[in-house]
Amino acid sequence: MTAVTETAVHLTRMRDLVEETLRCFVDAKRAAARESDLPTETTEALADFILTGGKRLRPLLCLLGWYTAADTFPPPPVVRVAAALEVFHDFCLIHDDVMDRSDLRRGHPTVHRALAAHHHRRARSPVDADELGVHGAVLVGDLAFVWSDELLHTAGLAPAQQAAAWPLIDTMHAEVIHGQYLDLTHAGAPATDLDAPLRVIRYKTAKYTVERPLHIGAALAGAGPALREALSAYALPLGEAFQLRDDLLGVFGTPEDTGKPNLDDLREGKHTLLIAHALRRADPHQRALLLQTLGDRDLDEDTATRVRDILTTTGARTTIETLIHHRHRQALTALDSLPAPLAARHALHDIALTATVRTS
Numbered sequence: 001m002t003a004v005t006e007t008a009v010h011l012t013r014m015r016d017l018v019e020e021t022l023r024c025f026v027d028a029k030r031a032a033a034r035e036s037d038l039p040t041e042t043t044e045a046l047a048d049f050i051l052t053g054g055k056r057l058r059p060l061l062c063l064l065g066w067y068t069a070a071d072t073f074p075p076p077p078v079v080r081v082a083a084a085l086e087v088f089h090d091f092c093l094i095h096d097d098v099m100d101r102s103d104l105r106r107g108h109p110t111v112h113r114a115l116a117a118h119h120h121r122r123a124r125s126p127v128d129a130d131e132l133g134v135h136g137a138v139l140v141g142d143l144a145f146v147w148s149d150e151l152l153h154t155a156g157l158a159p160a161q162q163a164a165a166w167p168l169i170d171t172m173h174a175e176v177i178h179g180q181y182l183d184l185t186h187a188g189a190p191a192t193d194l195d196a197p198l199r200v201i202r203y204k205t206a207k208y209t210v211e212r213p214l215h216i217g218a219a220l221a222g223a224g225p226a227l228r229e230a231l232s233a234y235a236l237p238l239g240e241a242f243q244l245r246d247d248l249l250g251v252f253g254t255p256e257d258t259g260k261p262n263l264d265d266l267r268e269g270k271h272t273l274l275i276a277h278a279l280r281r282a283d284p285h286q287r288a289l290l291l292q293t294l295g296d297r298d299l300d301e302d303t304a305t306r307v308r309d310i311l312t313t314t315g316a317r318t319t320i321e322t323l324i325h326h327r328h329r330q331a332l333t334a335l336d337s338l339p340a341p342l343a344a345r346h347a348l349h350d351i352a353l354t355a356t357v358r359t360s
Helices: 003-035 040-051 057-070 076-100 111-119 126-153 159-186 195-220 225-252 264-268 273-281 284-293 301-313 316-336 342-356
Strands: none
Touching: 003 040, 003 057, 003 076, 003 126, 003 342, 040 076, 040 111, 040 126, 057 076, 057 195, 057 225, 057 342, 076 111, 076 126, 076 159, 076 195, 111 126, 159 195, 195 225, 195 273, 225 264, 225 273, 225 301, 225 316, 225 342, 273 284, 273 301, 273 316, 284 301, 301 316, 316 342
């Protein structure tokens, strides 16, 4: 078997194990809700969200963190921890969609929109249904956090594994919430400052999406600080590249590919690195248009096209593409010296490519 084929087999098998774990857990929660006569729409909304789509990037990286340190295929308790990271990610996405007032996620109505549609017939007005949808989605997101915690605490980890992993998981939880808060507080106020969007990227994405899952998997295998530091050298630039690609797709992506609208980031006035570079290079007329339109909830497609033209003609879009390439190369350079099994390095190389060269 060639290294490329072996890598594909490993990644496919790991993804299948995560999917099976998630499906078994969700099916059990559905049955428990019915038996306890709990509101089925909350359980069903979360179950559908978990099982419909998703790259499963964070659980895969957790399993690869284990594989890097242990040089063995991850056992069921570690797979369960990896699945818990995916459910925590769903908690983040559901709340993020509420805060961004997004209509679509993964090509389907967001949870708050789906719940609003469910309640539409019974509500006194569409406004009441929309409010119910938002409030319900907050609770469904909270439920995702509860389910993630349950997966972790029923994984069957040894005491030494719990002691190694729990602090990293707690840190990850706090980091992403702080990162989301930074994102919120900078939205609607686009500026030329480059440090603010980089801080958001570091805490909301780079650490949470790549670094911490790798650290958690490696810690479960007994890895020490030296290996975690080597994994960080790969993870942080890759996580930044991943988010920079997301920022481009959020403006220039095709909704049919991304599964979400390409007006949301502009309507929210996200203070991304893309916008900061454009404002730095824009002429007075371009700058005025950007400041006038970014954050406009009624932004239409024609005006968005003009904004995209400015992001392109100022060179901001090219700059972000260059940064993605640079961060990708940084990650691969770090990977070359990572003390890990060859198959693990191949898998991490493949993930670096799919995380940065993508259309969704």
